[in-house]
Amino acid sequence: MKYSIHVFLLTVVLAIVACGKSEAPAPAETPAPAAETPAAAIDEATAATVMGKVSFAGTKPTPKKIRMDAEKYCTEQHSGKPIDSDEVVVNDNGTLANVFVFVKDGLGDRSFPAPSQPVVLDQKGCVYTPHVVGAMTGQSVDVLNSDETTHNVHPQPKNNPEWNISQPPKAEKITKTFAREELPIPVKCNVHPWMKSYILVVKHPFFGVTGADGSFTLKGLPPGDYTIAAWHEKYGASEQKVTLTAKDSKTVDFSFAGN
Amino acid sequence: MTSNDAGLAVPDWPLSYGRLMPPMVGGIFYEHGHRMVATFVGMVTVILAIWTGAREARSWVRRLGWLNLTVVVVQGLLGGLTVLYFLPPAISMAHASLAQAFFCITITLAVVTGRGWIEEEALPAPAGAPSIRSLSLWLVGAVYLQTVLGAGNRHNAIGILPHIAGATGVMVLVIWLAVLAHRHYPAHWARHAALLGTVAALQTILGVATLLVKNAAMTAVQPMPDRVWSATTHVALGALTLAIALVFALRVCRRFPGSASAGEKGVSRTPEIPGLDFSV
Numbered sequence: 001m002k003y004s005i006h007v008f009l010l011t012v013v014l015a016i017v018a019c020g021k022s023e024a025p026a027p028a029e030t031p032a033p034a035a036e037t038p039a040a041a042i043d044e045a046t047a048a049t050v051m052g053k054v055s056f057a058g059t060k061p062t063p064k065k066i067r068m069d070a071e072k073y074c075t076e077q078h079s080g081k082p083i084d085s086d087e088v089v090v091n092d093n094g095t096l097a098n099v100f101v102f103v104k105d106g107l108g109d110r111s112f113p114a115p116s117q118p119v120v121l122d123q124k125g126c127v128y129t130p131h132v133v134g135a136m137t138g139q140s141v142d143v144l145n146s147d148e149t150t151h152n153v154h155p156q157p158k159n160n161p162e163w164n165i166s167q168p169p170k171a172e173k174i175t176k177t178f179a180r181e182e183l184p185i186p187v188k189c190n191v192h193p194w195m196k197s198y199i200l201v202v203k204h205p206f207f208g209v210t211g212a213d214g215s216f217t218l219k220g221l222p223p224g225d226y227t228i229a230a231w232h233e234k235y236g237a238s239e240q241k242v243t244l245t246a247k248d249s250k251t252v253d254f255s256f257a258g259n
Numbered sequence: 260m261t262s263n264d265a266g267l268a269v270p271d272w273p274l275s276y277g278r279l280m281p282p283m284v285g286g287i288f289y290e291h292g293h294r295m296v297a298t299f300v301g302m303v304t305v306i307l308a309i310w311t312g313a314r315e316a317r318s319w320v321r322r323l324g325w326l327n328l329t330v331v332v333v334q335g336l337l338g339g340l341t342v343l344y345f346l347p348p349a350i351s352m353a354h355a356s357l358a359q360a361f362f363c364i365t366i367t368l369a370v371v372t373g374r375g376w377i378e379e380e381a382l383p384a385p386a387g388a389p390s391i392r393s394l395s396l397w398l399v400g401a402v403y404l405q406t407v408l409g410a411g412n413r414h415n416a417i418g419i420l421p422h423i424a425g426a427t428g429v430m431v432l433v434i435w436l437a438v439l440a441h442r443h444y445p446a447h448w449a450r451h452a453a454l455l456g457t458v459a460a461l462q463t464i465l466g467v468a469t470l471l472v473k474n475a476a477m478t479a480v481q482p483m484p485d486r487v488w489s490a491t492t493h494v495a496l497g498a499l500t501l502a503i504a505l506v507f508a509l510r511v512c513r514r515f516p517g518s519a520s521a522g523e524k525g526v527s528r529t530p531e532i533p534g535l536d537f538s539v
Contacts, residue, residue, distance in 0.1 A: 194481035
């Protein structure tokens with residue numbers, strides 16, 4: 001009897017432990033790209049353009065407020081008042097800002113050199129600026145600290161190496177590259193946990209982020225069939241097919257619906 | 260610190276921003292504050308181990324002191340590793356779990372070096388009473404396992420279901436123990452078991468509240484005070500539950516070491532001595 005109680009309790013413990021498993025899906029590993037041979041140059045004379053707007057359907061949500069009272073300096077940068085979160089920014093013309101629009105498919109095995117111009121992500125007023133930024137694989141991403149306080153810059157990629165670097169006031173810029181395509185890479189500051197940004201890394205230069213007018217333009221595309229995708233941090237992704245002929249200029253509009 | 264999402268607010272280790280005292284702003288306050296408290300605890304543990312080693316006559320207690328020191332050193336290393344490797348769930352979970360083990364060893368040292376333990380007299384269990392020795396030890400194991408499961412969930416290593424199942428198991432054992440203590444053992448044992456039951460019940464209610472608050476705050480753009488406080492209190496009350504269960508088990512093991520050993524040693528069968536009653 002005595003031992004049967006022990007066996008029973010041990011069985012219960014083992015059952016509890018055995019049913020514990022991770023809920024987080026394992027990230028899909030993408031192998032690091034090998035050195036690619038650049039494909040034939042795109043003929044500028046026949047290059048096409050895709051442009052459009054990302055509209056917001058539904059009731060404009062009340063912006064979530066960010067309280068920066070964890071640090072006096074940050075609060076002072078905004079006159080002591082809470083500021084609106086950049087999570088959902090609906091423009092006055094009914095369009096949606098901070099949407100990353102890019103060519104998802106259709107470029108085949110073409111490869112493109114990374115631009116020499118870096119992408120810049122600044123920390124100003126204890127907020128990341130811009131909130132959403134695109135970069136090419138291998139393109140430099142410069143992180144600046146324009147604040148008079150200390151930040152830590154902590155991207156959390158799944159297919160690229162993770163890093164976490166402190167950046168005191170007036171510190172040198174941090175320059176990093178991402179070798180693999182990855183959408184999105186959340187960036188956070190653990191000193192100021194409201195600070196969030198997203199870097200989206202693709203293998204080509206055909207991408208853009210919607211701004212105050214909600215528009216985007218993808219220039220210089222060779223004729224062909226493409227899948228154009230739009231990604232928003234809260235409303236997810238949407239995509240559309242488009243066929244481009246030589247010198248074509250087509251409009252592809254997206255719409256995201258609020259709750 | 261974890262609830263404030265500040266675990267990586269200081270990217271380097273063992274120094275903080277390359278120095279001993281970084282600016283204590285934002286999340287740095289929580290992370291570096293955690294390191295400062297850990298350093299203090301480590302120093303006190305060194306003193307405790309040396310003191311125990313020098314003054315304690317019982318070799319197993321001396322060994323327990325050195326084990327405690329070893330555990331706190333490993334705990335510090337795990338803390339550093341989890342920062343340097345960006346909070347991998349397994350290491351963060353081990354760090355949280357070892358903290359509870361350290362807490363248990365420290366409590367054990369405090370209990371077994373106390374006057375009450377030394378002067379306590381071994382007795383057989385009251386006539387006709389079922390033994391609660393095994394049950395109280397199982398309860399300590401179950402509460403510890405429950406803190407491990409909670410740490411696993413908190414650090415995204417496992418889902419919530421094992422933790423809920425663990426809570427159910429702990430409550431069953433607590434009620435079982437409280438009923439036995441109430442029916443068959445002197446009043447102070449029943450009071451101790453009732454205290455354990457009360458704290459465990461509060462902890463269960465707080466756990467449900469923490470889960471609800473967590474789910475409600477899922478879309479928040481920053482750590483919210485209600486989430487921080489509910490989760491932190493839940494962790495603290497879990498540690499308190501473990502402490503009460505452990506002290507109960509230690510007292511039971513001391514007072515009722517088992518009929519065989521008590522008989523072999525010819526221990527006194529006199530009733531409890533009032534002066535030695537150190538019940539809560």
